Amino acid sequence: MKYNPAETEEKWQKIWEDRKLFKVATDNSKEKFYCLEMFPYPSGKIHMGHVRNYAIGDVISRYKFMQGFNVLHPMGWDAFGLPAENAAIENSTHPAVWTKNNISYMKAQLKKLGLSYDWDREVATCDPEYYKWEQMVFIQMYEKGLVYKKKSLLNWCDDCNTVLANEQVEDGACWRCGHEVRIKELDGWYLKITDYADELLDFTEKLDGWPSKVLTMQQNWIGKSYGAEIDFALTHSDEKIKVFTTRPDTLFGATFMSLAPEHPMAKALLKGTEQEKEGLEFIDAILKDDKVNRMADDKEKKGVFTGRYAINPVTGYQMPIFLANFVLMDYGTGAVMAVPAHDQRDFEFAKKYGCELKIVIMPKEGLELETMTEAYTGAGTLVNSGVFDGTDNESAKKAIVDYLDTHNLGKSTVNYRLRDWQISRQRYWGAPIPFIQCDCCGSVPVPFDQLPVQLPDVDFNPEMRGNPLDKVESFVNTTCPKCGKPARRETDTMDTFMESSWYFLRYTSPQCDTAPFNKDDANYWMNVDQYIGGIEHAILHLLYARFYTKVMRDLGYVSVDEPFKRLLTQGMVCKETYKCPVDGWLFPEESKEGKCAKCGGDVVIGRVEKMSKSKKNVIDPNKLIQTYGADTARLFILFASPPERELEWSDSGVEGSFRFLNRVYRLVFNNLELIKADHAGTAEDALTKELLYALHSTVKKVTEDIERYQLNTAVAAMMEFVNSLYSAEANLTDGHKALFKDCLLTLIKILAPFTPHLAEELWEMTGQAELVSRAEWVKFDAAHTQKDEIVVAVQVNGKLRGQIGISRNMAQDDVFALALANENVSKHTDGMTFVKKIYVPNKLVNFVVK
Structure with a gap:
């Protein structure tokens, strides 16, 4: 009898669903296990990356079920965001319709995989009953001082027509569409994630169940560094420029200052100088450049003199102030004291623009300005540093900071690379920010009893650009809750990462209608015991979710400090590419025996790389399930590679998994009577x-x-x-x-x-x-679990000469006798003098002879 996966899988999926087999409830008498895979964006189709992610989680969940745990294994939809809005515009439909249809289709796909989800806990983040609570928490964060609005220079994607957070800029491009990002000045709402920088950093040392690579990425992104904040007076005004440095020991060698082109004082310094026109053009040009590119070691150092000078507070030296392409506002204060003798970037810049070099740290072997070909960045003794001469540079760091503090010239401080999370998005398909702008009262939160602030219905068309909410007068025009005068509703929507920062908490009681979730339920189920998803979210979703959980704790909603106890970052699913010189990229089924199914031309088989729609090296899970069944798809994807590594697709591997399941079926079927x-x-x-x-x-x-x-x-x-x-x-x-x-x-x-x-x-x-x-x-x-008969290796003078079968824990003399009876061993020991006989029980014999 042959195994028929189509009939079998449909049958058991219906039985599981009818019996609500995986429906669970809070039960304090049972030990819980919360298993969660990152929920999908409803793009319309499940891909093999999804299948791998969910199959891993399903094995863990089903195993824990069978062990007697009370297992929470939910699923939902990360439903807001730019891709849905852009796809809706392209298809002349509404994002809500597009998203709802995609959710329906993808849910049916997931059910065909036989995943053990409690579908009664399903959430969709575009549901007003979901983002209502997000809006309420946002207002509570505002009341706690964790939300503010300000105008600043922001990352802007022209293709997506919206602002991006720093974490959403990858190599100077938009993380979603890959379009080049530029800098634009806008109003925006921020969350004060920096208030939690120390705790986020400290807890990375406690997350034992997380991959070290992810923790390192977060530690580097937070970027905590110790140093000094120093005030540099200006020669032309009473203003001062603050500089952060981790090298106060080099202060006596600072001979010029470098400012980020986006520094708030940059244009003011240029105003009225001969350099103003050139400086403004330089600012415009540099702000279009990629930040990562600007910081690259091999990037040409460029600058413009502002025509202004700062005064070195310990030497009185008048330091020319330059705008420099390699200085960023994202680090420190956006101003750098340049010490060209002891910093390579400063060295290259000084050589190019004729700035003075001054040695202030002398190594034991000595150093001469005339022979320097690069900056000296090592340890040494201070020279040309006044009363600090002769001090080793490490000791001098604290001594100089103490001096600055005593004379009100600076202070010891800590700096972070992390910046506050900018959450305003100038697009429609997102949770409305629950604030009203009043000319008299400023930014006023919407009263709780008026939540949710729902998205109004709008017409979509392919020519649409920008935020359509700005054009909906019935939505925009309102009254101020504080003074009652006419006011305007905020039209920015929230970054989609807001929704994914707390969905795992909503799963604990998704029907709760009095709060974001029931506290007792959350305290029972949290933390998530096992979280599974891609490493690409290391400093986006994973960092935001940690921050949001700590905020929810401090607002009294939940007791845990961290959302995820263990994290598994599964590898990508990869496959070779197929390309026809005439028809371009081909789907695997369009390449037949090395020929293009469209034109008959020769197909070039490319390297193995991540499955992607653009290169068509994808396998449709639906077709795979139709041919072999969901169990075969699951088994292959679990067997082909360890979960955390890349998986290379193999058609023969899929067929092998199917054959194995048929062998199992026959083995059981043929022995049913037994x-x-x-x-x-x-x-x-x-x-x-x-x-x-x-x-x-x-x-x-x-x-x-x-x-x-x-x-x-x-x-x-x-x-x-x-x-x-x-x-x-x-x-x-x-x-x-x-x-x-x-x-x-x-x-x-x-x-x-x-x-x-x-x-x-x-x-x-x-x-x-x-x-x-x-x-x-x-x-x-x-x-x-141990065999009575084992195989032991026999060496002579450390070289393998044979193997013998022995009974476990056989007496040593008996083992030696068996070993010497081996023909090849005896050939290498006959006539020799035994210096030593070594026996490692149940593993190894070694005869040392001469």
Whole structure:
């Protein structure tokens, strides 16, 4: 009889749904386990990256179910954002309609995968009953001083027509569309994530279940550094420029100042000088450049003299002030004291623009200005530094800061790379910011009883640019809640990362209508025990979610400090590309035996890279499921690679997974009579020992591998187990049947988290009353996980000369005797004098001879 995945999978999916098998509730009498995969943006189709992410989470969840945990495994939709709005415009439809249709289609796709979700907890972030609470918390954050509005120079994407946070700019381009980002001055709303910088940084040391790479990325992004803030007076006015430096020991060598072109004083310094025109043109040109590109070591250092001077507070030296392309407002104060003898960028700049160099740190081997070809950045003793001469530079750092503090010239301080989170977006499809702008009262929050501020309906068309909310008078025109006078509603919407920063909390009680979530439910379920998603979110979603959780804690909503206990960042799914010189990129099915199915031309097979729609190297999960079934898709994607590494697609690997499931089906089906019968007694012979070893060592291996999320090796162990059972099948006697039956039923149980449909079908076929999804996970006996007969390597003078089979824990002299009886070993020891005989029990023999 042949396994029919189409019939089987549809059958069991309906049974699970009808029985609400994975519906859970808060139960303080049971130990909980909260497993969560990053929820998808409803783009319209599930791709293989989704399948991998969700299959990993489903194995973990089903395994924990079988272990007796109260498992929360929810799913929802990250439904707001620019892609939906842009797609809606392109397709002449409304984003709400587009999103709703996509959710419906993708939900059906997910259900075909047989995932163990509690669909009663489904959320969509575009639902007013979701973002209502987000708006309320936003107002509470404002009242707590964590939200403010200001005008500033911001990252702007012309293609998306909106502002981007610093974290959303990747190599100078928009993280969504790849368009070049430019700087634009705008009003915007900010969250004071910097208030939590220290706690966010400190807790990275406590997140033991997170990949070190992600924690390092967050630590670097927060970028905490210790140094001094120094005031530099100006020669032409009473104003001062503040500079942050981590090298106060070099202050006596500062001979010019470099300012970021976007520094708020830049244009004022230029005003009225001969350099004004050139300086303003320089500012405009540099602000179009990529920030990362500006900071690159090999980037040409460019600058413009402002015509103004600052005074070095310890030397009195008049330092020319330059605007420089390599200085950014994102770091420190946007002003740098330039010490060209001891900083390479400053050195290159000084050589180009004729600025003075002054050595103030002398290494033991000495240093001469005339022979310097690069800056000296190492340790040494201070010279040309007044009363600090002769002090080692590390000690001088504190001494100079103390001097500055005493004379009111500066102070010790800490700097962060992290900047406040700019959340205003000038687009329609997002949660409205719940504020009203009044000429008399300023920014006024919408009263809680008027929430949610719902998005009005608007007409969409392909020519639409900018934010259509600005044009909806019935939405914009309102009255001030404070004074009652005419006012305007805020038309910016929130960054879509706001919604994904707390959705995992809403899952704990998604029907709660009195608060964002029920506190008791949240305190029971949180933290998320296992979170699964891509590493590309390391300093976007993952950092924001940590911040938001701490804010919710401080607002009294939840007791946890961190959202995610363990994090698994799954690798990408990759496949080779196919390209026709005539028709361009081809889908895999458009390449037949090296020829283009469209024109018949030769196809160039490219390198293996991440599956992407643009290069068409994608596999449609729907087609895969139609051909082989969801269990095959799941099994292949779990077996082909460790979860955290890239997975290279293999059609033959998929076929191999399908063949394996058919082997399992036949093995059980062909032994149904044996399984349904009762058997007495167990033979005490070699086959029994082999079966016991195969059974218990497999359960041990699979259990331990799931616990450490090495799912590929767990699958490999089950495949070996099936091979062992096929080998034993032909040699069974009545004394083996009870044990063989146990092996087959155990095989079905341990397969259940990986291939749940097939496991349920086989479990039912064997006459079991309950579902295998609710069967108890199998335990192993450690005594049967080691073979009595083992193989030991035999060396002579450290070189392998043979192998011998011995009984475990055999006496040492007996082992030596067996080793010397080996033909090749005896050939290398006959006639030799034994200097030493070494035995590492159950592992190694080594004879040292001469």
